[in-house]
Amino acid sequence: MPVDVGADFKTRVKQAVTDPHLAETVTRATISLTLKKDQRYAELQGQRLRDETRQMKTYVLRHLPQLLEQFEQNVQMNGGQVHWAQDADEANRIICNLATQKDVRKVVKAKSMATEEIHLNQHLEAIGVECVETDLGEYIIQLAREMPSHIVAPVLHKSVDDISQLFAEKLDMPRTLDPQALCAKARSVLRREFLNADMGISGCNFAIADTGTVCIVTNEGNGRLVSTLPPIYVAVMGIEKLVPTVQDAFLQYQALARSATGQKVTVYLSMTNGPKQPEDVDGPREFHVVLLDNGRAQMLAEGYGEALMCIRCGACLNACPVYKQISGHGYGHTYSGPIGAVISPLLARDMAESKELPYASTLCGACRDACPVQIDLPGLLLALRQDLVERKAMPRLEKAGLRQYADIMQKTGSYVRMGGMARAGSRTLSRMSGGTIRMLPPPLHHWTKTRDMPPFARRSFRQQWAHRNRTGEWEKT
Amino acid sequence: MHRKTFASPPSKVALFVTCMVDMMYPQVGIATVELLERQGVEVVFPEGQTCCGQPAFNAGYHEEAVQMATHFLDVFCPLLEKGDIEAVVVPSGSCGAMTRHFYLSLLQDAGIRSYPARAEALAAVTFELTEFLVDVLKVQDLPCGYPGKVTYHACCHLLRELRVDRQPRQLLRQSGVNLVEMEGSAECCGFGGLFSVKNEPISTAMGKAKLQYVAGSGADVVAMCDVSCMTHVQGLMHRQQSRQRAMHIAELLNLRSGEVHDTRPTPSAPSSGAPPVGFSRRWQDIKVEDDHAR
Numbered sequence: 001m002p003v004d005v006g007a008d009f010k011t012r013v014k015q016a017v018t019d020p021h022l023a024e025t026v027t028r029a030t031i032s033l034t035l036k037k038d039q040r041y042a043e044l045q046g047q048r049l050r051d052e053t054r055q056m057k058t059y060v061l062r063h064l065p066q067l068l069e070q071f072e073q074n075v076q077m078n079g080g081q082v083h084w085a086q087d088a089d090e091a092n093r094i095i096c097n098l099a100t101q102k103d104v105r106k107v108v109k110a111k112s113m114a115t116e117e118i119h120l121n122q123h124l125e126a127i128g129v130e131c132v133e134t135d136l137g138e139y140i141i142q143l144a145r146e147m148p149s150h151i152v153a154p155v156l157h158k159s160v161d162d163i164s165q166l167f168a169e170k171l172d173m174p175r176t177l178d179p180q181a182l183c184a185k186a187r188s189v190l191r192r193e194f195l196n197a198d199m200g201i202s203g204c205n206f207a208i209a210d211t212g213t214v215c216i217v218t219n220e221g222n223g224r225l226v227s228t229l230p231p232i233y234v235a236v237m238g239i240e241k242l243v244p245t246v247q248d249a250f251l252q253y254q255a256l257a258r259s260a261t262g263q264k265v266t267v268y269l270s271m272t273n274g275p276k277q278p279e280d281v282d283g284p285r286e287f288h289v290v291l292l293d294n295g296r297a298q299m300l301a302e303g304y305g306e307a308l309m310c311i312r313c314g315a316c317l318n319a320c321p322v323y324k325q326i327s328g329h330g331y332g333h334t335y336s337g338p339i340g341a342v343i344s345p346l347l348a349r350d351m352a353e354s355k356e357l358p359y360a361s362t363l364c365g366a367c368r369d370a371c372p373v374q375i376d377l378p379g380l381l382l383a384l385r386q387d388l389v390e391r392k393a394m395p396r397l398e399k400a401g402l403r404q405y406a407d408i409m410q411k412t413g414s415y416v417r418m419g420g421m422a423r424a425g426s427r428t429l430s431r432m433s434g435g436t437i438r439m440l441p442p443p444l445h446h447w448t449k450t451r452d453m454p455p456f457a458r459r460s461f462r463q464q465w466a467h468r469n470r471t472g473e474w475e476k477t
Numbered sequence: 478m479h480r481k482t483f484a485s486p487p488s489k490v491a492l493f494v495t496c497m498v499d500m501m502y503p504q505v506g507i508a509t510v511e512l513l514e515r516q517g518v519e520v521v522f523p524e525g526q527t528c529c530g531q532p533a534f535n536a537g538y539h540e541e542a543v544q545m546a547t548h549f550l551d552v553f554c555p556l557l558e559k560g561d562i563e564a565v566v567v568p569s570g571s572c573g574a575m576t577r578h579f580y581l582s583l584l585q586d587a588g589i590r591s592y593p594a595r596a597e598a599l600a601a602v603t604f605e606l607t608e609f610l611v612d613v614l615k616v617q618d619l620p621c622g623y624p625g626k627v628t629y630h631a632c633c634h635l636l637r638e639l640r641v642d643r644q645p646r647q648l649l650r651q652s653g654v655n656l657v658e659m660e661g662s663a664e665c666c667g668f669g670g671l672f673s674v675k676n677e678p679i680s681t682a683m684g685k686a687k688l689q690y691v692a693g694s695g696a697d698v699v700a701m702c703d704v705s706c707m708t709h710v711q712g713l714m715h716r717q718q719s720r721q722r723a724m725h726i727a728e729l730l731n732l733r734s735g736e737v738h739d740t741r742p743t744p745s746a747p748s749s750g751a752p753p754v755g756f757s758r759r760w761q762d763i764k765v766e767d768d769h770a771r
Binding site for chain 2: 013014017023111227229267306315321322324325326359360361362363364365366368369382384385386387388389394398399402405406408410411415419422423438443444446447449450451452453454456457459460461462463464465474
């Protein structure tokens with residue numbers, strides 16, 4: 001049974017961890033992606049690439065307002081139009097209005113997390129515009145009526161068999177486990193859609209302020225078709241996707257391709273400067289860029305700016321041991337994994353709505369080591385936890401418990417007394433089950449659901465130390 | 478982060494034993510003391526020490542964490558300031574990371590005068606046990622009498638906060654134990670402090686993945702540098718009557734050949750799933766009833 005992303009966090013996690021194949025499928029895929037990434041970083045000065053990428057992204061965040069204005073001017077100079085959208089509603093309104101004005105019936109889309117974030121397809125479909133996802137992974141997700149489970153590989157949670165079954169159901173295709181045959185089928189369906197579309201919509205992997213260029217990277221070429229075939233091309237980009245110069249664009253391209261898919265370069269890099277000029281052989285009649293804020297400026301203002309350095313490569317998802325167990329759908333939001341646990345609460349109107357996410361991490365740090373920009377993801381998760389506590393979003397009992405714990409630990413005497421009580425209690429519990437504790441009272445009963453627990457030691461270290469100080473030797477045990 | 482370098486090896490250190498070792502695993506504390514004393518280092522135990530505050534800090538409760546951090550510094554700093562000790566040694570990567578990395582920013586944010594500077598001074602001389610043995614004392618060999626196969630699990634905070642990995646592996650290699658590498662040795666075991674209770678299903682799933690890696694290595698002991706992760710891994714293994722078990726590295730390295738004895742259960746023993754070889758100090762071997770007889 002697939003994970004129901006609309007269910008609450010507990011239910012999603014339960015569905016994910018009880019799925020017989022999910023963790024195995026996700027683990028295999030993420031390990032393979034991580035290995036490829038590591039190879040691609042090992043063959044050049046990997047640390048230098050990471051440092052330079054981080055430096056560049058730091059510059060971008062410090063100069064974001066100027067860079068955005070520079071970008072806008074350059075797009076306009078090239079004949080394109082720039083729309084500023086403060087939130088998801090405004091972005092959807094802009095695009096839907098555009099579609100209505102131009103009498104758009106069919107939209108072809110290249111893969112875009114930004115349009116997932118604002119749920120653009122739903123809004124377009126509500127006004128009668130058909131949306132067709134043309135990235136193979138996104139197309140499969142759309143057929144299955146699911147959400148992407150990975151920033152880069154949206155169907156990472158599905159096996160070839162799952163996809164074959166889906167194609168048999170939806171496209172009336174005979175069952176096959178040949179990926180090429182499945183791919184060819186999707187291709188033949190999609191080719192017709194490209195030719196009939198009135199509008200192309202894509203996201204943006206990076207945009208160059210200096211030249212007003214929107215760049216999208218794909219391995220299937222669908223990005224090129226989306227941005228050149230239909231008469232109108234709309235790119236939706238988060239405001240953090242800017243880079244200052246062409247040189248910087250290639251720095252980010254390098255980091256992105258190597259981190260996301262373990263490639264030196266992707267098969268396609270499509271750059272759009274503006275609408276078709278008289279001397280151009282192809283290109284859209286109209287070119288629009290929607291600059292999406294949707295909580296990003298506030299992240300910067302509230303001290304979470306580091307999260308905006310993210311280049312959406314998915315390396316932190318691939319490195320994350322929690323992601324391996326619950327997959328992207330366990331997170332229940334557009335963005336999953338460690339970066340999703342950080343930005344999903346921040347992109348929401350109220351961070352308390354997804355307060356489970358910052359706590360859905362052991363702070364193991366594998367994400368930070370994997371990140372091509374070296375974003376301190378555990379540090380950001382810790383900051384979010386602190387924020388949630390200060391906003392009183394956490395259960396009152398938890399606060400009371402930790403308050404009491406701190407009071408006990410602040411005085412040696414009370415610590416020793418408490419230890420004595422815990423020793424007596426835990427040894428009584430362990431005696432009931434043959435020397436180890438198999439059942440603890442709430443809230444610790446969650447521990448003993450699956451794990452045994454030793455009782456406290458008969459004599460603490462400090463007691464044994466004191467004995468040794470008195471007698472010159474350790475106690476005989 | 479400033480780290481002190483020693484012209485000559487420190488002769489006197491304070492043991493930061495951690496609350497878990499103090500209360501639950503005194504044998505790990507004893508092994509730590511003995512390992513250090515065998516190298517000629519004098520160990521003092523500041524008896525005022527309690528918990529470093531990591532559980533509160535990781536859960537986002539900074540006010541409470543500050544309470545514990547200031548108590549900790551009040552206990553340890555005077556010893557350093559008076560010159561009574563030259564270093565602090567802790568048999569834990571995660572408690573070490575808390576006092577060495579996180580105290581500074583925690584106390585700076587809290588804005589309590591003088592404490593950030595004290596935290597920084599203490600951090601400069603705080604070492605995780607294996608790091609201290611290898612990098613500071615330059616220990617070459619600590620022969621260990623354990624006859625079975627051992628694999629190493631790199632605990633997250635030790636590996637990715639303190640960046641200590643070469644040291645425990647080197648000690649294990651030089652100890653003469655049969656060390657085998659496991660796949661996924663650097664992958665989190667799923668403990669994560671309160672995470673193990675708050676997110677039990679995820680924690681358990683991660684732990685089970687770790688158990689598979691351990692089993693795949695063919696080792697019968699998985700050694701690690703933190704008793705917290707050890708409690709998680711061992712707790713799962715014990716519940717599942719696994720053939721493997723988890724052990725703190727100090728206890729393993731402190732075993733001399735004479736101390737190893739076979740506690741394989743006799744065929745009539747009820748716990749048929751118990752590990753093949755054991756040590757009297759292991760918690761699953763403790764007979765609570767015996768305590769009362771004493």
